[in-house]
Amino acid sequence: MAFQSNELAKAYWRENISLMLKLLAVWFAVSFAAGILFVDQLNMVQFFGFKLGFWFAQQGSIYTFVLLIFVYVIKMNALDRKYDVHED
């Protein structure tokens, strides 16, 4: 057992899941919500020569995906250290 106690193991997993769900919410928002479900409404807004919904569907969602992964990596590395379950 890498954790000091069962409670710590549970707490680590809870924090991990909560981070994952938050990031997945953003993932859903920029692609499925902004790029698909609400694309017509967002297209009313102009954004650097793009209709905003179209921009999310063909550009913005992809940039956000990359950011999400890097945020996840940084936060998870910190979490691993906090609970002392990181690799050497």
Added chain:
Amino acid sequence: MMDLQTLTYIIVGATFALYIGIAIWARAGSTQEFYVAGGGVSPLANGMATAADWMSAASFISMAGLISFMGYDGSVYLMGWTGGYVLLALCLAPYLRKFGKFTVPDFIGDRYYSQTARTVAVICAILISFTYVAGQMRGVGVVFSRFLEVDITTGVIIGMAVVFFYAVLGGMKGITYTQVAQYCVLIFAYMVPAIFISIMITGHVLPQTGLGATLLDGSGMHLLDRLDGLSAELGFAAYTEGTKSTADVFAITAALMVGTAGLPHVIVRFFTVPRVKDARISAGWALVFIMILYTTAPAIGAFARYNMIDTINGPDAQGTLVAEAPTWIKNWEKTGLIKHEDKNGDGRMFYSGDERNEMTIDRDIMVLANPEIAQLPDWVIALVAAGGIAAALSTAAGLLLVISTSISHDLLKRNLMPKITDKQELLAARLAAAVAIIVAGYLGINPPGFVAEVVAFAFGLAAASFFPAIILGIFYKKMNKEGAIAGMLAGITFTVGYILYFKGIFITPFAENKPENWLFGISPEGIGTVGMLVNFVVAFAVSKVTKEVPQEVQDIVEQIRYPKGAGAAQAH
């Protein structure tokens, strides 16, 4: 001054020499090196290799062309084929790396303590990989035949020989380092013409901002507004709006994302890095390298459409005289991929979305013809040929490795002949790779009529089988073997059934493939999303009424949830 063909031979030949040189340098000596490159690849190099592995002939050659003709609807590929990496990085890669095995069937078989589950997974992995690889070999053949003017068969055989050399010799290690080189070739080849054309049309160096910029033709109009205007004049759907229903766009995007995260040749890349930490970050690097191409593709699509309409219909939109047609049209007419039929007999070409249309244009040529359309120098055209081949070869090699591993490791070592030594297993892996290359080459030369349809199959299968089984295996300790197997079988049966019902790959379709007939308005391309839900529901229901998961398996699940103690990938 050299002619285009000599130049193409030199550039393509130089890249081949590079790949073979790397293969000799990175020979594999053990199954560990053959399957997972010894588990010692740096995350940056792994990210680059994953990107090359992922971006196939379809991404390089076809995607921008598809977007060019589909406009907004093409977004399904852009979001679908990148968003899956978020799922991979957050929900799959780190845990599978901690689990520390060689293959996806390894995980399914061990987590669900069942040879049946392993066998179902092996069959899915082989099926998915073969359908994919046939398309790649075909892509190599098409590029060869256009640019080197050899026939498709010779092109495919040359491609087979090169892949044979580095995949059989180097295994995952050789493939990984070759893919790093292939990524550099393909991204350079993709970006150079895109940047040239962006500057010519909009004055922007970055195609990504050029897409939203104003035209340099003096009109002061935005490119996208101009395309919407042209679409309306010519009877096409507005470029920025598309024609697919919202439900269908949603389902296709989800199926492609989830399918991406469930494809065995993508997942296996995360077994090659030394630590769990590296598995997370290499998914990030992979997506950075993929992003460069995927955010450029919609710009290429829009530029190509604008250029194409402009050259065919002429500046006054009356049509260009056939006698004055630019050379790229004549070149591609020879291949049969552009056709002109002078319906009104005025001696002019005209392209539109209504009855005035006289042109038939194959979507696949847009990227390859783009440098010619924009009248770029010959070396750029030669470079694009080398890039297309690099994209096809790198993906083919990754898939062949999955096939050979499935046979030598999952089928022989873990199932039929558990007593074979490491040396014998390595030999079996090499033989399996060789046989797989020959079969793939045969399929490339004699493509089954349904290669394009089968791509939907591959993603649908991955989404409906592997993805739920792996997710539940990690996040739901109580999922037992009965639930997982029933879920995978239900998901696959539903998805395959639906695709066959409308597309009829070996049989006659039962119903016409049109929106009125579809379930919830979802096309066969997007049905993997529903298949995935079916899998989840069935898996839950069955697991509730069958035996509980053994304690030792629950302990394994506990262990994969934190990084500490991850060793190199192990065979047992």
